[in-house]
Every structure is written in C-alpha cells, then in structure tokens.
Amino acid sequence: MNAQQVLDNLKLRFPGEPEYHQAVEEVLSTIEEEYNKHPEFDKANLIERLCIPDRIYTFRVSWQDDSGKIQTNMGYRVQHNNAIGPYKGGIRFHASVNLGILKFLAFEQTFKNSLTTLPMGGAKGGSDFSPRGKSNAEVMRFCQAFMLELTRNIGPDVDVPAGDIGVGGREVGYMFGMYKKLTHEFSGVLTGKGREFGGSLIRPEATGYGNVYFLQEMLKTRGLSVEGKTVLISGAGNVAQYTAEKVLQLGGKVLTMSDSDGYIYDPDGIDREKLDYIMELKNIYRGRIREYVDHYPTAKYVAGQKPWNEKADIALPSATQNEISEEAAQALVNNGVIAVSEGANMPSTPGAIRVFQKAKILYAPGKAANAGGVSVSGLEMSQNSERLSWTAEEVDHRLHIIMEDIHANCLKYGTEPDGYINYVKGANIAGFIKVAKAMMAQGIV
Numbered sequence: 001m002n003a004q005q006v007l008d009n010l011k012l013r014f015p016g017e018p019e020y021h022q023a024v025e026e027v028l029s030t031i032e033e034e035y036n037k038h039p040e041f042d043k044a045n046l047i048e049r050l051c052i053p054d055r056i057y058t059f060r061v062s063w064q065d066d067s068g069k070i071q072t073n074m075g076y077r078v079q080h081n082n083a084i085g086p087y088k089g090g091i092r093f094h095a096s097v098n099l100g101i102l103k104f105l106a107f108e109q110t111f112k113n114s115l116t117t118l119p120m121g122g123a124k125g126g127s128d129f130s131p132r133g134k135s136n137a138e139v140m141r142f143c144q145a146f147m148l149e150l151t152r153n154i155g156p157d158v159d160v161p162a163g164d165i166g167v168g169g170r171e172v173g174y175m176f177g178m179y180k181k182l183t184h185e186f187s188g189v190l191t192g193k194g195r196e197f198g199g200s201l202i203r204p205e206a207t208g209y210g211n212v213y214f215l216q217e218m219l220k221t222r223g224l225s226v227e228g229k230t231v232l233i234s235g236a237g238n239v240a241q242y243t244a245e246k247v248l249q250l251g252g253k254v255l256t257m258s259d260s261d262g263y264i265y266d267p268d269g270i271d272r273e274k275l276d277y278i279m280e281l282k283n284i285y286r287g288r289i290r291e292y293v294d295h296y297p298t299a300k301y302v303a304g305q306k307p308w309n310e311k312a313d314i315a316l317p318s319a320t321q322n323e324i325s326e327e328a329a330q331a332l333v334n335n336g337v338i339a340v341s342e343g344a345n346m347p348s349t350p351g352a353i354r355v356f357q358k359a360k361i362l363y364a365p366g367k368a369a370n371a372g373g374v375s376v377s378g379l380e381m382s383q384n385s386e387r388l389s390w391t392a393e394e395v396d397h398r399l400h401i402i403m404e405d406i407h408a409n410c411l412k413y414g415t416e417p418d419g420y421i422n423y424v425k426g427a428n429i430a431g432f433i434k435v436a437k438a439m440m441a442q443g444i445v
Contacts, residue, residue, distance in 0.1 A: 001035050001047050003028035010051060017100030019321060023107050023346060024051055026353075026365075030425040031432045034413075038436075044444065046436055053080045053106060056099070057153055061127060063145040065138050075146050077125035079159055080106035083438035085119030086157055088374060088381075090164030092126035093142075093171065101321070102126055105164075105345055109374070111431030112367040115406045118378035123159055125150070131166050132286070143174035151179055156187040156384070162377045163192040165320065168238065169204070173197075188384025191377035200380035201392040202399060203373075207343060208242030209396070210372015210403050211316060212250065215341040217407035218362040221421060224338070227251035230312040232337075234258045235319035236282050236289050239343045239370070243318050244275050256307035258319065259289040263307040266292075266299035311335040318343035326351030333359045342366035353424065360420050368406050368427035375402045406430075 007025050014020065028047070035041055057077040065071055076099060079087045089109040092102070102124045110122025127146060131139050154161060163172050172192045179189055186198075193199035202209070212226065219225055229252045233240050236257045244254045254270040256263050257278060266274065277295060281287040293301045308315065308328035315337050317323055321344065324332075329352035332340065339362035342348065346366055348356070356363040376399055383389055406427075414426020 001028075001032055001042055003032040006047055006051070009048075014100075014103075017103060019104040019346070020100045020107065022350065023104040026350065026424065027107075027111065027428045027432070030422075030428040034429050034433070040440065041436060044440060046439060050081065050110075050432075050435065050439065051107070053078050053103060054082065055079050056103075057150075058099070059149045061129065061142065061145045061149065063138075063142045066135055073127050073129040073142070075125075075127045075149060076102050077150060077153060077159070077161075078102045078106040078123060079153075080122040080124070081110045081435060081439075082121035083435050083442060084114060085121050087123035087159035088113055088120035088162070088377065089123035089125070090162045091167045091171075091175075092124070092164040093129050093131055093166035094126070095128055095130045097126045097128045104321075108345060108367050110435060111428060112371045113374055113378075114431040114434045115368060115409065115427060116371050116375045116378060116402055117405055118375065118402075120160075120374065120378050120381075123161070124164075125161055126164065126167075131171065136170070139171060140174045143171050144178040147175045147178040148182070150175075151182045154179075154189055156189050156381070160188065160377075160381060161190055162374070165237070168192075169194055169199075188381050191380040193380070198380070198384050200376055200383055200395055201390065202395040203376045203380055204238060205242040205245070206376035206399060207239045207370050207373030208244070208318070209246045210375065210399055211239070211243055211318070211341055211343040211369045212246040213372065213400055213403040214364055214369040214407055215314070215316070215339060216250070217404060218339055218341065218364060218421075218423075221411075222338075222362070225250070226314075229253070229314050230255055231314045231316060232256045232307050232310055232312045233316045233318055234263070234307055234323060234347075235317075235344065236278055237318075239373075240318040241275065241279055241282070243316050243343050244270060247316075248272060248275065252314070255312055256310060257289060257292075258307055261288055261290060262301060262303040262305055264289055264292045264299050264301050265307065265310055266296060268298055308332055309335075313338055315340045316343055317347035319347065320344055321346045322349050324348045324352045326355055328352065329355035333361065337361060340364070341369045343370050345370065357422065357424075362421075362423075364410075364423045365427055367431065368410055368423060371406055372399055372403055375399055
C-alpha cells in the first residue's frame with residue numbers, strides 16, 4: 001500500500017470532505033508499515049474497502065414547528081463497517097452536520113469500537129437540525145420524523161445508534177419511543193436511554209470518566225498522577241462535565257470550561273459547587289457559559305476564544321473537531337502542558353499533533369481516550385440482551401478495565417525505539433489489525 005496514493009484517490013472520488021480526508025490520512029500514515037507486512041491484505045484491496053463506508057442513507061426530515069410552519073432538514077446514517085459486530089455509533093444534531101463530517105466520525109468509530117474489545121462495528125448519523133432554541137415539543141416532533149425514516153435501517157443486531165452532540169437523554173427517549181411505536185417491539189436498539197427503560201448506570205459519565213482513566217494510565221508511565229495538577233477543559237456539555245467531575249475526584253484543579261461563544265477561566269478552580277452550577281445551567285436551563293462569571297465574579301470570560309492560551313499542566317479538549325490548531329498546540333507546549341487527552345473526536349489538527357509529538361508530551365487521540373462512552377454503550381447493549389441491570393460499581397469497574405486494556409494495546413503497538421509512546425500509531429494499528437483480520441476471514445463481501 002502507498003498511503004498517499006490511496007488518499008489521493010479518495011480525494012478524487014469524494015471531493016469536498018476535508019474532515020473525512022483528514023481522518024483517513026491520519027490512520028493510513030501510521031498503519032502503512034504494518035499493513036505492508038501482510039501482502040494478503042493488498043491482494044484483497046482491503047485498505048480501500050476499509051476506507052469506504054458499507055452504505056450511506058440520506059433522507060429529508062420534514063417536521064412542524066410550534067408556529068405551524070413546516071420545516072425541512074437533512075438526515076444521514078453512515079454504516080461504515082460491521083466486520084466485528086453490529087454497526088454502532090452516535091447520532092449528532094447540529095447545524096454543522098454534513099456527510100463529510102459523518103463519514104469521518106464513522107471511520108474513526110470503526111477503530112475506536114475495535115479498541116474497546118467489544119463486538120461492535122462502526123457507524124455515525126445525524127442531521128443539520130439543532131435542538132438549541134427549540135421547544136421540547138419541536139424537538140419531539142423532529143426526533144419522531146427522523147426516526148420514521150431511520151427505523152427501517154437499524155435494529156439491535158443490525159445498527160445501534162446512541163447520542164452525540166445535540167442528542168442527549170431527551171432526544172434518545174423521543175427516538176426510542178417512536179421506534180417502539182413503529183416496530184411494536186421493545187429492544188436495545190438505542191443506547192444512552194433513560195434508566196427507567198433499559199439505560200445503563202454510568203453511561204452519561206462514561207466518556208468523561210474514561211478519558212480521565214486513560215489519562216491516569218498515561219501519567220503512570222512517567223510516575224505522575226492527576227492529583228495536584230491544573231487542568232484546561234473545553235466544552236461544557238456531557239463529556240466536559242464528567243471529565244471535570246472525575247478530575248476533581250482525583251484531586252486535580254479544573255481551570256476552564258467553554259461553549260461555542262467563548263470560555264471561562266477561574267483561577268480559584270471550578271470546584272464541586274461551581275461544577276454543579278454549570279451542570280444546572282447547561283442541562284436544565286440550557287444557558288451559556290458566560291453566565292458563570294455573574295455568579296463567580298473572580299473568574300473571567302473570554303468571548304470568541306478557546307482556552308488553550310491559559311497556563312496549566314494538562315489539557316482535555318472535550319468540545320468538537322479541530323478545536324486545537326497548530327498555534328494553540330504550541331502555546332500549550334510553551335506553557336508547560338505535560339499531557340493532552342482527547343475527550344472530543346479529532347479535536348487536534350494534524351499540525352497540532354505534530355507539535356505535541358515533537359515536544360514528546362503525552363498525547364492521546366480521541367479514538368483511544370474517549371472510547372469510554374461507546375464502551376459503556378456496548379455494556380448497555382449487553383445488559384439489554386440479558387434483561388439485567390448492573391450496579392454502578394460493576395459498570396464503572398468494567399469501564400476502568402476497558403480503558404486500561406486500550407492503553408496496554410497502545411503501548412504494544414506505539415512504543416518507539418527511544419521509549420516515547422506514540423499513542424496515535426498504537427491506537428490506529430491496534431484498532432486496524434482486529435478489523436482487518438475479521439474482514440479477511442469473512443471473504444470479499
């Protein structure tokens with residue numbers, strides 16, 4: 001395989017999808033050497049088959065707003081690869097959603113799910129609908145219209161969606177109710193459900209907790225811990241909130257959180273009381289992070305910026321893709337950051353990753369570090385299949401073990417001759433090898 005040649009061909013066939021091209025390039029550049037050790041892969045044209053989704057569903061979603069006006073949005077489901085299990089991946093509702101972004105997310109999800117050791121393939125879906133500013137009734141009508149089309153292409157043994165940006169417990173509940181109505185069955189077709197109807201304990205916390213568990217394992221390789229460290233967190237949604245919660249539990253000091261309008265910096269630290277306020281602000285009142293400084297005036301709010309110019313020991317990007325530029329990465333390194341662990345999907349640009357790796361800091365890509373969310377989704381699927389509900393302690397224990405196993409696999413494939421751990425290379429190869437071997441065993445399908 002010539003990685004550049006494969007990438008150039010994909011760019012010609014699928015133009016105008018930069019996020020997808022970026023994700024493919026990052027994987028191909030790190031697995032090329034390992035791939036070429038297996039001539040049988042090339043003979044079966046495995047790499048092209050692995051890069052291109054199995055199938056893509058695109059559909060119009062028509063719904064009625066509260067004023068009686070009919071609105072239309074686009075809906076998508078990208079089923080990328082099911083070599084190791086049913087398609088599995090979130091649904092994103094956000095104005096920025098397009099096919100290129102969902103293809104990148106589904107591609108990444110395939111390797112992330114492989115790393116979890118659970119039997120799950122990779123998929124992603126969503127719509128350019130944004131729940132922000134909509135009433136509960138409008139969100140419900142949209143979710144029902146979206147599921148009306150999606151129902152025929154998903155199922156507990158086919159494709160199991162979950163939440164993502166813009167899709168929380170409310171949206172999952174509305175979609176599950178519509179699926180149940182249309183199919184006349186009660187099954188584990190969606191994860192991230194409410195506890196009352198098949199959801200798992202620790203699922204809301206899982207991505208944030210898992211990221212910090214992975215961070216712990218990275219720090220251990222240098223004899224360090226989270227305790228006493230200052231931490232920059234971006235985002236203020238589910239992932240960011242529970243990342244902050246776990247950092248606080250382990251004795252770290254959270255300095256920042258953000259949303260799409262800007263970020264807050266609290267030199268005194270965002271403690272448990274302040275985090276509770278942010279959770280109430282974002283989850284119940286759906287407010288903006290700038291309101292924090294009205295309650296805690298010693299903090300500052302910086303509009304239109306991200307928090308990466310602030311000084312801290314650790315950075316945990318937990319918002320969205322490409323939020324850390326090369327310049328921001330250099331600022332983090334110059335300010336003494338020792339570790340970056342990604343709670344979001346692909347939040348660091350290729351240039352930023354090069355800066356982190358050149359500086360030899362601990363850097364974990366999202367497909368490894370944020371795999372805790374889909375891991376507990378997989379555990380929710382298991383509980384649904386068994387008609388059982390595990391305790392919070394049991395789920396958290398399993399999550400911890402999964403993140404430790406992912407870290408161990410990254411060490412296995414990513415340790416360089418000089419001892420530096422290239423977590424990008426390690427995660428990509430570990431995830432790729434499992435999927436590739438499964439594809440080879442199943443023939444050309």
